[in-house]
Amino acid sequence: MALYKSYSKNEKGKQYLRNGLIMTLLAILALATLFPIYYMIMSSFGAPVESGAASYSLIMKNPTLDSYKFFFAYSKYSLRWILNSFIVAGAVTVSNVIFATAAGYAFSKLRFAGNKLLFSLLLVAMMIPYQVTQVPLYILVVNVLKIDNTYTALIAPGLVSAYNVFLAKQFIGSLPTEIIEASKIEGCSQFKLLTKIIMPLSKTVMAVMAINTFMNSWNTFFWPFLVTKTENMQTIQVGLKNFSFANTTYFAPMMAGATVSALPMFILFFMLQKYFLEGVTVGAVKG
């Protein structure tokens, strides 16, 4: 890396010193960043006692699963919360990947009247703060359609996001048009073209969309908090919030609940790290 000074062979000592300093600094900052997560997981193995008696230790002593049992015993729906989160996030992810890829293909490669206009309308949707739409959306779902406290209410507004359509359009737009022309000459229908040619070529962007969408949907708190009324329909984030309201002093069980809510994302992250990190840059940096 030529941004940094390159040392000659007899200065190897200096170079090790510099790299050592950089690593130490990075490690300290990384520890500060990771500390809350470490603390959450470590404390979740503490005993479920009220905070006065809790240890606040920084290292794990006598690990026990009692706090997890305490968390799951709080509500008979606690497993249902996790299941609900999986149902909602799963449905939203599948529909986003399919619909956004199809629309991205249409907007980037197909000619039809209103193509540009409709796409710029979608871009406007991305720029409006959610505060503007939250009240009308709430009234629409609760008072007009009367579908609050249903999976439909949790899933429908997120079926396909303008951002994902934008991502898919950018990616598919960069695919060579000759492939499509060649397939057309061979008599490929547009639907076949999409499923047999475009989708296999767009695996990367589809994976990135899937991961981003699943993560956002899994972690979202606000909308499910507004439109769920009964415990059996809540997602894990809403359930976790309610648990913390009812058990403000039970430190370790709260951390157990927080760990439970974060665990699926951590597992996914370590399995698909490459796509997670790629997904961050895909919308931001060109090329």
Added chain:
Amino acid sequence: MNKVKNTSLHARKKRKLTNESIWGYIFILAPLLVFLLFTLYPILDAFIISFQKFKPLKTEWVGLENYTKTFKSSLFYQSLINTVVYTGITVPLSMLMSFVISILIVPLTKKKQNFFKAAYYLPAIASGVALSFVWKWIYDPLPSGLLNRLVSFFGVDNQNWLGSSNTAMFSLILMALLSSHGSTIIIYIAALLGIDNSYYESADIDGATFFEKIRYIVLPLVKPTTVFLLITSVIGSFQVFQNAYLMTGGGPDNKTTMVGLLIFNNAFKYFEYGQASAQALILTVIIGIFTFVQFKITGDNVEY
């Protein structure tokens, strides 16, 4: 003869076009419906609601009252100031921190780079609710609280971090700084790795120092990235709501009430739908102005 050939070609072209456009409409149907029902209709409705006063039985038309009330409300101005302070500190500091960390990460081997990227990104994948729990305990006001134990080490007195009007905003800012720089770092690293080596080589020939290279090569070349991050972070930060809601509830004494939280409270605590919509539309205009000004200041040499 020639004419006939022409028309048949024309007809074929037209037929092909219709087939293509029909599929085009089918492929965009789902996003279009979602957009019409869950974005466009709510936006138009927000305008209507902002001129109304919501009542359970009959909603009343009140003209501009929700807007005039908002512009007279000292709480609205305070929440704006809070939001600007929060944004003005969090965004530049977080970007500076991320830039420095990225500069430190790029000389490492690919493996180490990925390790640190993952480490810094990890808090971003945990849910805001889970993180707010942990930070609440870090800020525990008792002497046994984690941050209190840390500062007592340096001889600082016990603080009621989230409960005192002196420290509540600071606490929210510190939390934001330490849990949201992951994506900024990754984007900066991508931009840094995109800088061509020949720039550094010619600088080396001129005998440039490390800091001169940063100043005259790196900063100008990552400027588009910086502008992109600045604008998106400011837009995001202006809408911030969740941490204030979960950590402080806007307290103490509205010292941490952000505009986003004020709108949420008006809508779903006091059911003042009209007020909330008016304020949300004002917020949109403010964000629009800020974005425009940032574009102007930073120059328009940015491509998307």
